[in-house]
Amino acid sequence: MDIQLFKETFSDSIIKINEPLAHYTYTETGGPADVLVFPKRKEEIAAIVSYINERNWPLTILGNASNLIVKDGGIPGVTLILTEMDQISVKDEKITAQAGAALIDVSKKAYQFGLTGLEFACGIPGSVGGAVFMNAGAYDGEVKDVIQTVTLLSRTGELKEVTNEEMDFIYRNSKIQKTGDIAIDVTFELKEGDQDAIKERMDELTILRTTKQPLEYPSCGSVFKRPTGYFTGKLIQDAGLQGLTWGGAQISTKHAGFIVNINKATATDYIELIEHIKSVILEKNSVQLETEVRIIGEDPTELEKKTAKNIIQKATKEFKKTVHVEQSIQLADEM
Numbered sequence: 189m190d191i192q193l194f195k196e197t198f199s200d201s202i203i204k205i206n207e208p209l210a211h212y213t214y215t216e217t218g219g220p221a222d223v224l225v226f227p228k229r230k231e232e233i234a235a236i237v238s239y240i241n242e243r244n245w246p247l248t249i250l251g252n253a254s255n256l257i258v259k260d261g262g263i264p265g266v267t268l269i270l271t272e273m274d275q276i277s278v279k280d281e282k283i284t285a286q287a288g289a290a291l292i293d294v295s296k297k298a299y300q301f302g303l304t305g306l307e308f309a310c311g312i313p314g315s316v317g318g319a320v321f322m323n324a325g326a327y328d329g330e331v332k333d334v335i336q337t338v339t340l341l342s343r344t345g346e347l348k349e350v351t352n353e354e355m356d357f358i359y360r361n362s363k364i365q366k367t368g369d370i371a372i373d374v375t376f377e378l379k380e381g382d383q384d385a386i387k388e389r390m391d392e393l394t395i396l397r398t399t400k401q402p403l404e405y406p407s408c409g410s411v412f413k414r415p416t417g418y419f420t421g422k423l424i425q426d427a428g429l430q431g432l433t434w435g436g437a438q439i440s441t442k443h444a445g446f447i448v449n450i451n452k453a454t455a456t457d458y459i460e461l462i463e464h465i466k467s468v469i470l471e472k473n474s475v476q477l478e479t480e481v482r483i484i485g486e487d488p489t490e491l492e493k494k495t496a497k498n499i500i501q502k503a504t505k506e507f508k509k510t511v512h513v514e515q516s517i518q519l520a521d522e523m
């Protein structure tokens with residue numbers, strides 16, 4: 189992989205080399221990306237994706253990194269983080285948002301324009317693209333309920349617009365988890381609503397979230413998918429695991445479905461704790477827990493595990509994730 193040539197070819201792009209992803213992930217853990225690019229336009233992404241495809245290099249897409257654990261060995265090849273592509277526009281009852289826009293901002297925009305349908309999303313800290321990939325949802329709403337179309341870019345560089353039905357949305361899943369297509373922008377179809385009622389619902393959900401979830405710590409949200417017939421938090425609590433600390437990671441004392449970073453955790457701490465929970469619940473309840481959080485990247489060497497500790501200790505956290513979590517907390521006051 190000729191990184192220098194890549195930098196010269198895409199000299200107008202923002203590119204960082206060997207960039208620690210702990211600076212970007214919501215868990216504040218994770219090894220470095222060999223090459224991290226911050227594209228601003230869809231044509232730029234298309235050109236980079238075609239270039240990478242022709243050379244068979246690994247390519248990884250990040251949104252807000254709120255549903256990811258990046259292993260301490262880091263991510264090989266090129267990683268695109270789409271957070272610079274954050275435009276949102278409103279026309280009549282439709283909102284079109286670029287993939288890197290924060291879902292929280294889209295939900296807020298809907299409220300400002302008196303549009304109903306996205307209240308459920310007012311505290312989900314992902315990007316629009318990540319929400320499409322995951323079919324993100326909360327409190328009986330899912331993005332699939334309000335998406336009209338999605339513009340996708342294939343791994344060979346072709347753009348196409350697909351309908352909601354063509355996305356094959358199911359619980360926390362969409363077809364791009366299989367195809368590897370990249371979501372570029374999304375049009376939401378909402379309905380005219382009563383602005384006071386929209387605000388009331390958002391306030392209500394914000395209070396529910398802030399009282400039930402440990403938003404005061406870094407985390408990746410619910411670690412596990414809901415197994416049929418069970419509540420993950422209750423299974424973990426009943427197994428006596430709540431509060432268990434592994435390195436710097438802890439099963440939240442507020443919500444046992446969350447693992448929080450209480451003291452400079454590494455991704456290895458997170459992954460080991462997840463495996464421990466899975467094996468205890470399998471043994472006690474014969475339930476095979478499946479992670480909702482995506483675990484990506486390379487297994488670390490012993491040296492990389494040590495380096496991860498050092499980098500985490502040095503990392504400064506200016507990334508907008510804190511803003512998003514604060515936004516969800518303060519939403520009620522701002523409106």
Ligand SMILES: Cc1cc2nc3c(=O)[nH]c(=O)nc-3n(C[C@H](O)[C@H](O)[C@H](O)COP(=O)(O)OP(=O)(O)OC[C@H]3O[C@@H](n4cnc5c(N)ncnc54)[C@H](O)[C@@H]3O)c2cc1C
Nearest residue numbers: 251252253254255314315317318319324325326371408409
């Ligand atoms: C405190 C907290 C609360 C949360 N609450 C909820 C909740 O209520 N409901 C819920 O569903 N989730 C919740 N989550 C999880 C998370 O916010 C969602 O899964 C969100 O949709 C992830 O979006 P992201 O941009 O952060 O994706 P990332 O974490 O960046 O990526 C997740 C996956 O999506 C892929 N991806 C990202 N962008 C694109 C794109 N443009 N095209 C193709 N693939 C892409 C990535 O490759 C990766 O595999 C919560 C997380 C936290 C930290």
